[in-house]
Amino acid sequence: MIDNFPPAYFTRNGATFIGDSRELLADLPDGSVNLVITSPPFALQRQKEYGNLDQHEYIDWFLDFGRLVHQKLKDDGSFVVDFGGSYMKGVPARSLYNFRVLIRMVDELGFFLAEDFYWFNPSKLPSPIEWVNKRKMRVKDSINTVWWFSKTEWPKADVTKVLAPYSDRMKKLIEDPDKFYTPKMRPSGHDIGKGFAKDNGGAIPPNLLQISNSESNGQYLSGCKAVGIKGHPARFPAKLPEFFIRMLTEPDDLVVDIFGGSNTTGQVAEAEGRRWMTFEALPEYVAASAFRFLDKGMTPEAMRSLYDRIAAGESVSIDEYRQQTALAL
Incomplete structure (x- = not known):
C-alpha cells in the first residue's frame, strides 16, 4: 500500500487510489515497480470528457510522469504506453506528438525503446469524420502506437508466455x-x-497486435447499466494489458497503471496473480471500476451501495464487501 494515501478500494492482490498520479507515484519506494502499463488521455484536438491537453502542451505534461516512472521502476522493469494517433488541427496531416514523446523519453529521461508495438483494432470506428467519412481523403485510423520502454537495455521478458x-x-x-x-x-x-x-x-507473436475493442456485455458495463451511469468512454480491451503483463512480469510482481480509468489493468493483474495498483483522478471512474471485481449476479442495489461508498470517499475492501453482500442475500 501507499503510506500517505488510503485506497478507494482494495482486493487481496491490489488497490485503486483516487488522486494525481504524480503525487501517488512519488510516495512509492524507488526501484519497487516491475511494470507500469497505461493508456493516458490522448493529445486530441477535440476535448474529451475524460480530459486531454493540446498537443504542444501534452509532451511536457507526459514527461513529468515519465520521470517519476523511471525512478520507481526496478532495473529490469518496463513502461508500456498506449498512444492513439492524431491529426494536426484543421488539416489532413498527421501529428507527430506520439513520436516526439518517444524520442524525448529516450533522449532526456534515459529510457530505452525495448520494442515498438502497433495495436490494430479492427472494430474501431472510421475517424476522423471530416477526412474519412465526409471528404473521403484518408482511410480510417485503426492503429495505436504502443511503446515498450525499459529502464535498462535488459528488461525482464519471456516471449514464451505469450505464444500465438x-x-x-x-x-x-x-x-x-x-x-x-x-x-x-x-x-x-x-x-x-x-x-x-x-x-x-x-x-x-509479431509486434502487430490485432485486438478488437468491442466489449458490450462484461461485468463492468453491466454494473454501469444497473446503476444508471455511463461507462468510461476510452477503455482498452483486457487482451492488451494481458499480453504485456504475461510477457514482462511474473506472479507476485507489482504492476501499476497511472491512468487507471475503468481499471482494466487491475482486473487483468488480479486474474494473473500479480500485485497491482491503479491511480485515477476522477472519483466517479474509480467507483464504477469496482464493478470489475464483483461476482456476477450482484443486485443493482448492492452495486449502487458500493458505488456510493467509494464515491463518498470510503475505503472499501472488495472481498469483505462481497462476503457481507452474500450473507445479506
Missing part, C-alpha cells in the same frame, strides 16, 4: 515435415532446414 496459436498449415508441417517442406537455400542466402518444424507450444 499455430496456423493450420504450421500444425500440418510439425506433424509431417517431409510431406510439406523441402529444405532449400533462400534468396537471402539463409539455409533453411527442417529444424524449425518443432512444436514449441505456439508461434512467436
